[in-house]
Amino acid sequence: MVAKVAHESKMAIKVFKLIVLVLVFIMLAMHTTIGEKDCYNEKFLVKAVCHNSIKLSGPYVPPNDPCRAAVEASDMLCICGIFKAADEVAISMTKFVELAKDCNKPLENPVTTTTTKSIIAMGIYENWHSVHQ
Numbered sequence: 001m002v003a004k005v006a007h008e009s010k011m012a013i014k015v016f017k018l019i020v021l022v023l024v025f026i027m028l029a030m031h032t033t034i035g036e037k038d039c040y041n042e043k044f045l046v047k048a049v050c051h052n053s054i055k056l057s058g059p060y061v062p063p064n065d066p067c068r069a070a071v072e073a074s075d076m077l078c079i080c081g082i083f084k085a086a087d088e089v090a091i092s093m094t095k096f097v098e099l100a101k102d103c104n105k106p107l108e109n110p111v112t113t114t115t116t117k118s119i120i121a122m123g124i125y126e127n128w129h130s131v132h133q
Contacts, residue, residue: 039078045070046079046099047091053099054091060098071103080107 046054050067053060063071080096100107 037078039075042074043079046074054095056092060095068103076100076105077107
């Protein structure tokens with residue numbers, strides 16, 4: 001009887017460890033964290049529809065109507081918060097800020113977020129780079 005109880009408790013511990021492992025994997029694999037707004041689709045839409053306004057090369061181009069609609073329907077501050085390094089070398093962060101402003105969706109208090117600090121830094125780099133080419 002004691003051996004059976006010991007075996008069952010070992011099995012219960014193994015099952016518990018497996019459940020914890022699965023939960024940890026699910027948490028790590030999730031796209032967003034708890035409390036984070038999911039705006040990845042909005043980011044994709046704005047980058048695709050507004051490409052002419054935020055592309056790295058050339059001057060800033062004011063947004064067309066489809067671009068304005070995409071920006072107006074999006075949370076630009078949330079998008080700013082999920083930019084990755086790959087985004088920062090694919091589009092102009094300075095133009096992204098300008099686009100938000102042109103569509104009456106200015107990035108409120110941009111100095112408080114890490115991404116907008118990098119936007120400011122990228123803007124400084126882009127301005128320096130365009131002068132020194």
